[in-house]
Amino acid sequence: MQNKCEILILTADFGSGHKSVSKAIKNYITDVDSSITIQIVDMYKIIRPKLYKYIYKFFKMLIKYALPIYNFDYYKKNNNDNFGKLHSCFRSSSKRLARYLEDVQPSIIISTFPTCSAYVAKYKKDNNEDIPLITCITDIVKGSEWINYECDMYFVATDSVRDSIIKRGINKDSVITTGIPIRRQFFESKNNVRLKKQYGIDNNDFVILMMGGGLGLIPKEVSFYKWIASNKRIKLYIITGKNKKLYDKISKYDSYDNINILKYTDKVADIMSVSDLLITKPGGITLFETISSSLPFIIYKPVLGQELENCKYVKEKGLGYVVNTEEELVDKISIIMDDENLKNKMIENIDVQKKNIDMKSLAENIITIYSRN
Structure with a gap:
């Protein structure tokens, strides 16, 4: 019974x-x-x-x-x-x-x-x-x-x-x-001043959050992390979730001052709130968490059919970039960092979709x- x-x-x-x-x-x-x-x-x-x-x-x-x-x-x-x-x-x-x-x-x-x-x-x-x-x-x-x-x-x-x-x-x-x-956490108001202090973020930092999902689709090349480490304006947070293999593979980069690697955390909404850019896979849930956070994003190496379909929506609405190589990723990060008007336009487009x-x-x-x- x-x-x-x-x-x-x-x-x-x-x-x-x-x-x-x-x-x-x-x-x-x-x-x-x-x-x-x-x-x-x-x-x-x-x-x-x-x-x-x-x-x-x-x-x-x-x-x-x-x-x-x-x-x-x-x-x-x-x-x-x-x-x-x-x-x-x-x-x-x-x-x-x-x-x-x-x-x-x-x-x-x-x-x-x-x-x-x-x-x-x-x-x-x-x-x-x-x-x-x-x-x-x-x-x-x-x-x-x-x-x-x-x-x-x-x-x-x-x-x-x-x-x-x-x-x-x-x-x-x-x-x-x-x-x-x-989750309702993505709709709750945040105290970003307190959160930035909690995570050691300065006002002039460009905060990037990177999540690779269950497949662990994040950059693997050492050159990418060395580029991040050399750009002191960037503060990078990587959430590996429950993917132990991914964490073990990239944990060595935690030694860089501006790279922070986290395992599973229930504070994703908080970190998104104080981020300037998200690098992620294009799952439907992640996309809408990002939209609810008014956060510009770059989709990295979409592979699954439903993810490729989600990417069409991202491109059509001007919500972010879709890239397939680490060279493209570095290029798009640099463009968004250097062009405040472009970043604000992306946020405007995201906020239109947020109304849905x-x-x-x-x-x-x-x-x-x-x-x-």
Whole structure:
């Protein structure tokens, strides 16, 4: 017997972003009504209880050793409504999910991963169920992978994604632009004077924050770090998170006076608040954390299909640069440092997109659907 809940959030562990979005959604709902019982569940633990760990390991190996295959599959799924709907092939998985849902009996299901939406949509169709399904799209993508006609509401990152989904035949009233859900720390006001003192930052410092995500995509060449070390105006913070291999590989650069290497920290919002520039991979969550912080950024070596799609948004809106070599990276850092007008224009463009972030609307729409059931 599973614990019953009123709102079930289904997610998956293909990168940390989907779970991060799930936690943010839960927090925004409980801010409105703390009495609602909410569970966040990894769907693969339900449908593949003996294999889910191997599925996630295979995903990491695919990204590391067979990236072209991953991207081929990604674009096939997003350009063809029928390709890759694997949920219809795994009857045993569908049956496990059905048993779980009948046991838990949620009033609403929220999905933060496309396969979760597909399985729930199939469950609704096969069992003639009318349980509301809400899908939160966690990247700035316009493809088929996320679209299911049994879904009752979509939360999307931008108006362009909204328009794309509506063109596919989804009711316009069911698609709401909220931005990608991020932690509430990124919306809290900060005391930057105190934070700069805490981190040893002077007013004339140009502060760069660098994060490489789970793949650890940050510059590896010694020459880059020597260039940083030689430019005393720069103060560089590198967050390696839980990537021990990355930390071990670059920890030697911590000996430079203006380079600071951090492992996992829950103070990312604080560091962003006092930074002048972010160097990062283009995950949807990171992009919206950066936008909420009004922080110019450079995307370094995007590789995954969804990241390449996110980059199109960055270029189109003039939010930052996309570079693929360390030489380009050094060049763009120098340009932003030396051109205050350019930096301010980037911030203006970011602030326009910041207006799309509406966590209040997200929570209120969920509560409205919940109250009807």
